[in-house]
Amino acid sequence: MRKQFRDLASPAAARETIASLELTPDAETVPLADARGRILATRVDAEIDVPGFDRASMDGFAVRARDTFGADEADPIELDLVGAVHAGAEPDVEVRPGTAVEISTGAVMPPGADAVVIVERTDERDDSLVVYKAVAPGDSVMPAGTDIAAGARALGPGTRITPREIGLLSALGLDEVPVRGKPVVGIVSTGDELVRPGGDLRPEAGQIYDVNSYTIAAGVEDAGGVPKLYPHAGDDYDEMERLLRQAADECDLVLSSGSTSASAVDVIYKVVEERGELLLHGVSVKPGKPMLVGTLGEGSAYIGLPGYPVSALTIFRTFVAPAIRDAAGLVEPQTATIEGTMAVHERYAEGRTRLMPVGLVTDGSGEMLVYPVDKGSGATTSLVEADGVVEVPADVEYIAAGETVSVQLFSPDVRPPELLGVGEDDPALSRLLDRVPSPRYLAVGSREGLRRLRDGVPDVVVVAGDNRGETDAVELGSWTREWGLVVPADNPAEVTGLLDLVESDLRFVNRDTTSGLRTELGNAIAALADERGTTRHELVEAIDGFDHGTKAFESPARAVLTGRADVGLGLRETADSLDLGFVSLGRQSVSVLANPDRTEKPSVRTLESILKDSDVFDTLVGYERD
Amino acid sequence: MRKQFRDLASPAAARETIASLELTPDAETVPLADARGRILATRVDAEIDVPGFDRASMDGFAVRARDTFGADEADPIELDLVGAVHAGAEPDVEVRPGTAVEISTGAVMPPGADAVVIVERTDERDDSLVVYKAVAPGDSVMPAGTDIAAGARALGPGTRITPREIGLLSALGLDEVPVRGKPVVGIVSTGDELVRPGGDLRPEAGQIYDVNSYTIAAGVEDAGGVPKLYPHAGDDYDEMERLLRQAADECDLVLSSGSTSASAVDVIYKVVEERGELLLHGVSVKPGKPMLVGTLGEGSAYIGLPGYPVSALTIFRTFVAPAIRDAAGLVEPQTATIEGTMAVHERYAEGRTRLMPVGLVTDGSGEMLVYPVDKGSGATTSLVEADGVVEVPADVEYIAAGETVSVQLFSPDVRPPELLGVGEDDPALSRLLDRVPSPRYLAVGSREGLRRLRDGVPDVVVVAGDNRGETDAVELGSWTREWGLVVPADNPAEVTGLLDLVESDLRFVNRDTTSGLRTELGNAIAALADERGTTRHELVEAIDGFDHGTKAFESPARAVLTGRADVGLGLRETADSLDLGFVSLGRQSVSVLANPDRTEKPSVRTLESILKDSDVFDTLVGYERD
Structure with missing residues (x-):
């Protein structure tokens, strides 16, 4: 049957196919107290006069x-x-x-x-x-019946029940309401490597937590459906087949995601072909090419979502949520789509419709700016670093900065951040951010942060050390942190300074090159090289693991904590909080710099006022104030 | 204590007093599957590397x-x-x-x-x-930790949990989430005359269904609280006092509404004074003047709402919901307020802030028009005939047509109707409206409907008989209905026509003067008077109940059904559906006329296409097509 689907379907054809699926459940009767947000299934006429007397x-x-x-x-x-x-x-x-x-x-x-x-x-x-x-x-x-008379039309079918409709239904004495049923959506997760959140994870065996099940379940609820999670079948294909059949019997729609193994896809094909019909295989859209759409017999439809979380949520939001809403009788919330202006240009020329993940930020004048977020499809953090997607038609290869685009938010509740910061990561900064309403902070490192500020996208950049260069920015405040070598609690190797790294056979874990901490370490090694009449390169070559850069400020210390390393680059605060030993190598300033066009933005002013308020600042930062 | 509150508080002072109430409940931990829509109570840092391996x-x-x-x-x-x-x-x-x-x-x-x-x-x-x-x-x-590294800031406190946050929490393996608690809001309804929906109503004893309890409960849920309904205490004041004390112990906030009797207010005073403090009594706002605000001891606050449903929901929305949202950590949804243009002018000069109930309709060019809705505070139908309120400051006595106003919707889910119709009521019309998405129909009668069309507010007007006059309107379609006298099933009085009403001692129930049916009856009586050489006035005087006009097309027939009348003015369809007898007096056309500026509005076109589609029309109307 696969042969029938050599050509990828167009996104429009995919939408049409999915719209043709029969997902609408039977109407049901719910108590008035549970009717809020539901959709009236039938017209309600008044059966009594209100008031019932003069x-x-x-x-x-x-x-x-x-x-x-x-x-x-x-x-x-x-x-x-x-x-x-x-x-x-x-x-x-x-x-x-x-x-x-x-x-x-x-x-x-x-x-x-x-x-x-x-x-x-x-x-x-x-x-x-x-x-x-x-x-x-x-x-x-x-007079009796003045408010509403018996026999009069009170509420029409399809009415969304808000508090005011509950008021009128109460006045009519109804304690039960006929409402549209909510489509039941089964979620079957496939993939041997997935572990449900809360379960024990064996990373050494390549296990990761299952992101899509709960994410898509929440999306189903947003769209007016009732999610039903099925247990993981792991690599037991008979069990997976049994679960698919059970889900088909119990649900109006079955979703699966992340079928990375060919065998899993085969099981799905088998069940779809035996019980229903494969309607579509593959859509000309990025991400989402391998989407499957079919029926699972009389009562249920099937849609296969991509495995990567951002791709799965994007395809769900674009193709599946509208069908669930339609079956539930809901309309798309007004807040689900917003307009914005591209902050940077974007090129893409793969000849497929692209659902481009984007982030949002308002500029100094309140205009909504849109910037592409591309951390690679596998990154779950893109989920919270992007706010939605821009649908770019297949024949558009270039979007200019300044163009107006329409952003489909990941869900109607998503709100753009009030503060967008980029740059160095730091534990005191984390605490500062807790005081700012709705911040987004991308810990891309000092150097990359400065580059992004020059592009004009973020509100603030956080820079460690004296690396500001020529960037045009307004300093909001700064503090000093103590950096050095994190060692086990009792410092068994008796590390006293950088020279031990060079001379002893110690496993070292570094930060990545974007980090201001790494730059500081580089400077210290250069100074040591001068002092000892050798080259920086020579010293670095002698340090086992110098090139092994890690992403976050605690990562080297955690490597020491778990015994994967003897020494890690880090902060005294981190060593203290993890009960590790610490060899101080110096102090480094951390500065918060504002985009000069955003200094009047409320969130930037909030951040500035915290940085300038000694009491708040000292409590939060716990470091020396510059 | 009442004496302290001789002057009414300003709305701003009331907001401030309510904002000072301590409603914030403790944080709690919920399963990830239930975390959607909740607010993170604390920062979540990554405790593992994602991915956990290279x-x-x-x-x-x-x-x-x-x-x-x-x-x-x-x-x-x-x-x-x-x-x-x-x-x-x-x-x-x-x-x-x-x-x-x-x-x-x-x-x-x-x-x-x-x-x-x-x-x-x-x-x-x-x-x-x-x-x-x-x-x-x-x-x-x-590499391990590329997506997010252990120790990194993942989500900040105050973050609203949407599907994407659930994705990141899943990736971190969390199956429980620390969230802000939802404030528990007790709802105590007072008023001897109230019966909970679903209960048996004795209208002859002045009983009405309790509208506010479920309405305010739904509003509490919209605002992020958990409503808790307490049973009616009726006129047992000891029981009411006991319930208030119980609610104060169990809730963060207690609301009551509809204390019409002085004794009920006295009980509330007593409990507030014994356990807490009365903070505010009376606000200079219409509606809502008698609002009470106080504390009920350590754990709970108290706010007394007005008794009339529109007033109660308005005061709740304006003063109480913000405090509940704040305690729950929510921000007001963007959809809760919209801008519009006054369609007609409005005068008001009572020197108080006015929360003016208004309806919304879009004009032909898509502009949002706002018109005042004033059916009297006691009408529960105003709940669904108005969409929200415009806050008019105390010093504004006149709002001109064309002025821009800001409408606070009754709840964020409220959507303006897509079609606004006014005029005659008719059972076939009710069925037609079921096919139009999101209509609002105000059955004000043919004459009043035409007047409102001349004011330019509605999209369509429905007129019975030949009463169109000089109104500029576009006819979309019409049908004919059979009207006459509705009598008991076996027609015990052997009524054969109008003359029996005049000559026999029959109790008659009429429609009100706005109805096209009443006009038709008047014409028939005039013709009979001519025929018999007498005056219309003479004949009308001889009919017992001619002046007793009722609001809706079924009302006279229902009076016959329950034995309150011997004969009622009505339609053959009504008599048939209620298994009553019918004496035909003629046929009357019912026309749907469009506002000439709205003929291209999508909902008007939908209505027109139904009226022009013979198959659909015949099924729906079941009458003769004109």
Whole structure:
């Protein structure tokens, strides 16, 4: 059957195929208290009058209007006061000619009365009432059915139930509501290497945590469906086949992702072909080329998603979520797509529609800037470093900086960050960021951070050491950190300085070359080389692991902690927090520099005010202030 | 204590007082699967490297890069193929100089290897591998921790958890997430006359269904709180006091609404004064003047809402929801407020801030028009006929048509209707409207409908009979309905026509004067008067109940059904559907007329196409087509 699908389908054809799947579940009845956010399945007509009785709409006295004709301040009329009716009580008195009955707002009009004289226009004298104003029949009375009458159309089918609809349904006395069913979406994760979050991970055996199951489950909920997670089948293909059949029986739609092994794909083919029909195999879109679409017999449809998390969420959002929303009766939230301006240009020429992951940031004037995020499809952090995707048609090879693009947010709840920072990583910086509302920080290192600032994308850059160069930036504040060599707690190799690294047979773990810490180490080695009359290169060659750069400030220390290394480049704070030993090599300043066009942006000002507030700063940073 | 609050507080002071209430609950830990929509309570740093191992990022062969140096298409090099590593498996082979190991995407790099040659650049020959391209160390390898390294900042406190954050938390292996608690909001409803929806209603005793409890509960959920409904205490004040104390102990905030009786207010005062403090009594805002704000001891705050549903929801939305959102860590959704243009002018001069209920409709060019909705505070249908409120400052007495105003929607999910219709009510029309997406129809009668069309607000008006007059409108379609007298099933009074109403002692129920049906009846009576040489007035005077007009097309028939009347004005369709008898008096056309500026609006075109499609139309209307 695969042979039928030699050509990749167009994205439009894929959308059409998926739209043709029958996912709509039966309607159901839910208690009113659970109806919020649901969609009415049928029209609701009023079955009762609201109010159900002629109702006093003011505090006062129920009268026969004709008894008051002619009354005014100068010439009031007097009526016999014969009783009272309160809200929630059945009248036990009739209003005969010449009489009046005290009545409170919301109470039933007593028989005989056809109007209410408000209390401010009367006086009570013993058992009689003095009326200073004539009223007409119906005055201050809300007749039965005025609000809504029995038989009238109250709410139409397809209405989304918000608090106000719950109000009207309550007024009609309904404690159950007929609503559209929520499509049940099964999620089957395939891939021998996947472990459910919370489970024990064996990285040495190539295991990784399963990212897609819960991510897609949350996306299904956003789209109005009910996710149903099936257990991992691992590499047991009989079990996987059994799970697919079970999911097909229990769900309106079955999704799978991450079938990296050919055998897993074969099992899926087998079940689809035996029970249903393969409708589409492969779409001309990046990412997502290998998407499978088919049916699994009468009751269920099947869509196979890519394995990489960003690809899976992108394809889900673009192709699958609309079908789930449609089955659930929901419309796409207005917040799901926003417009922005490309901050940099982008080239791409693979001849496929591209769903380009992008990040968002507002510039100094509040304009929304869009920049491509490409960490490689395998990176799960792209999920939080990108905000959504721009759909670039197959025939567009170049998007210029300044062009307007439409960004499909990963989910309607995604909000662009209020502060975009890039640069060096640092534990004090992490704490500072905790005080800024909605920051995004990309720890790309000092050097790359400065490069990005020159491109004009970030709000701030954080630079360690004296590496600022010619960059045009406004310093918001700085502090000093102590750096050196992290060693085991008791320093068994008796490391005292850099020379031990060169002269002893110690396994060293470095930071990567983008890090300001690595630059500082390089400078210290150069100084040592001068001192000893040798070259930097010679010393570096003698250090086992000098070229083994790691990504984050704690990584070398953690290598020491787990015994993978004897010495790591790091900070005193890190050594202290992990209960490791530390050999100080010096101090390094860390500076926060603002993009000169963004100094008035509220989040930048917040960051600046924290940096300038000694008390807050000292508590957060715990280092020396520059 | 009441004496302290002689002056009404300003809305700003009320907001400030409410903001000062301590509603924030403790943080809690929830399973990852339930974390969507929650707010991270603390920063999450990575505790593991992702990936946890050096990972092949392409299918190919793991090699020592230096073994491939110099290889190209013309001069390939050959390596011994010594094994294979697949994703999810621990390598059982080492890459020694001169060897290669087959590797699949996602698999662990075997010891000794530092690069991957992609499969497309190789050939396999027996047990050896031909390599056509040199690779550098690190090529096609994703080192451990590249995605995110242990110790790095992953997500900050206050982050809203959407599917993408769930993805990153999954990648870190977390199956539990520390989140902000949701404030628990108790809802105590007071008022002797209230019955919970679903309960038996005794309208003759002035009972009405409790609208506010479920409505406010849904609003609490929208704002990120957990509503907790307490049972009605009715008029048992000891029980009410007990419930208030219980709610204060169990909730972060207690809301009550609809305390119409002085005794109920006294109980609330008593509990607030004994356990906490009354902070505010009365706000200079319409609606909502009697708002109470206080504390109920250590753990809980108290706010008393107005009793009328629109007032209660308005005050909740304006003053209470922000405090709940703040306690829950949420920001107000962007969709909660929209801009529009006043369609008509509005005067108001009471010297208080006014929260004016308004409806929304888009005009022909897509502009959002805003019009005031004032059905009286007691009407629950205003809940669905208005979309939100415009806050009009106390010193603004006049808003001109064409002014831009900001509308606070009743809840973020509220969407303006796509079609706004006004005019006659009719059962066939109800079915037609079911086919139009998101309509709002105000059954104000033919005459009032035409008046509103002349004001330019609605998209369409529905008119019964030949009452169009000079109105400029475009007819979209029409049908004919049969009208007459609805009588009990066996027609016990042997009614044969209008004359029986005049000559016999029958209790009649009419429609109200805005209805086209009432106009038709008036015409028939005028004709009868002519025929009998008398006046219309004389005949009408002889009909018992002629002036008793009801709001909806089924109301007179329902009066007959329940024995409250002997004869009612109505339609054959209504009589048939209620199994009543019917005496035909004639036929009346019902026309759908479009606002001439809105004929191109999508919803108007949808309605027109249904009216013009004979098959659909006949099924829906079941009447004769004009």
